[in-house]
Amino acid sequence: MARNDLIGGALWEEYSKEVQTRMNNPINMGEIDPEYAKTKGAELIVADFGAESCGDAVRLYWMIDPKSDKILESRFKSFGCGTAIASSDMMAELCHEKTVDEALKITNIDVEKALRDHPDVPAVPGQKMHCSVMAYDVIKKAASLYKGVDMESFETEFIVCECARVTLDTIKEVAKLNNLTTVEEITDYTKAGAFCKSCIKPGGHEHKDIYLVDILSEIAEEREKEQKSRVVIAAKGDGDFASMGMVMQIKSIESILEEYIRPTLKADGGDVELIDIQNNSGQFDVYIKYKGECMSCSMNTTTTLTGIEEMLKFKLKADIRVLVV
Numbered sequence: 123m124a125r126n127d128l129i130g131g132a133l134w135e136e137y138s139k140e141v142q143t144r145m146n147n148p149i150n151m152g153e154i155d156p157e158y159a160k161t162k163g164a165e166l167i168v169a170d171f172g173a174e175s176c177g178d179a180v181r182l183y184w185m186i187d188p189k190s191d192k193i194l195e196s197r198f199k200s201f202g203c204g205t206a207i208a209s210s211d212m213m214a215e216l217c218h219e220k221t222v223d224e225a226l227k228i229t230n231i232d233v234e235k236a237l238r239d240h241p242d243v244p245a246v247p248g249q250k251m252h253c254s255v256m257a258y259d260v261i262k263k264a265a266s267l268y269k270g271v272d273m274e275s276f277e278t279e280f281i282v283c284e285c286a287r288v289t290l291d292t293i294k295e296v297a298k299l300n301n302l303t304t305v306e307e308i309t310d311y312t313k314a315g316a317f318c319k320s321c322i323k324p325g326g327h328e329h330k331d332i333y334l335v336d337i338l339s340e341i342a343e344e345r346e347k348e349q350k351s352r353v354v355i356a357a358k359g360d361g362d363f364a365s366m367g368m369v370m371q372i373k374s375i376e377s378i379l380e381e382y383i384r385p386t387l388k389a390d391g392g393d394v395e396l397i398d399i400q401n402n403s404g405q406f407d408v409y410i411k412y413k414g415e416c417m418s419c420s421m422n423t424t425t426t427l428t429g430i431e432e433m434l435k436f437k438l439k440a441d442i443r444v445l446v447v
Contacts, residue, residue, distance in 0.1 A: 148200075375434060
């Protein structure tokens with residue numbers, strides 16, 4: 123059968139030659155006979171795992187030496203697409219001669235990389251990466267059967283991107299540390315969302331409990347709360363006004379005006395507007411403009427002005443002079 127009869131056009135070129143070879147001639151496909159395992163004094167484990175999203179399924183056979191926990195032989199049967207066959211074939215091969223605990227360290231990325239022709243060129247298109255994810259999951263299933271535990275017990279962290287095996291904590295930490303704000307940036311830094319893209323947002327190849335867009339939204343909310351908290355801290359005099367940037371200085375003064383000054387002025391039909399802040403050798407000149415009834419009030423350059431100045435000095439612990447423009 124010609125290549126283009128299998129996969130149309132240039133898409134075929136996105137599959138490595140190793141993948142193409144194992145699609146058609148898998149090396150480790152087949153069953154392990156229970157009687158054969160007995161003759162070797164080995165324990166036979168048969169694990170099944172299926173992907174609901176695409177209907178693919180794989181059965182993994184492990185013949186294990188119970189004394190050393192070493193996998194003496196590993197074979198598989200796959201019910202799915204060619205990529206699933208190739209991935210399962212490589213997965214079974216990677217399990218050979220490893221202990222069960224060592225096999226548990228094999229990830230879907232290890233499977234995909236082992237199928238590459240060149241270290242820097244992916245073996246399969248991104249949308250087919252879920253096939254190697256299934257290979258990883260069946261390893262966990264086989265190990266859980268051998269150890270007599272729930273397969274979920276092998277996951278100590280919440281995985282957001284199954285393709286790249288990226289955890290929620292990793293994505294949050296990297297995004298906060300590097301001030302990431304877009305999905306593209308998260309993908310560049312962590313590889314999450316680079317393959318099947320199901321983890322980016324709802325409506326992808328597979329349903330997820332949490333998506334990258336959800337994480338970004340949560341981080342944005344946390345940043346906003348932290349920003350507001352810093353402003354409040356500064357307004358209470360717990361921050362160093364002189365070391366703040368101009369934006370933070372403005373927000374700090376605005377916070378004090380809004381909480382302590384404007385309510386009184388507005389009660390009499392007036393208001394005040396912050397115009398500018400200038401640093402004159404350590405003394406901060408704060409320029410304000412009165413609005414409404416305050417513009418014609420006889421106390422706007424005396425009692426009211428002094429009250430605003432003293433409040434800012436007290437709250438910000440800084441040398442501040444308030445001037446009217």
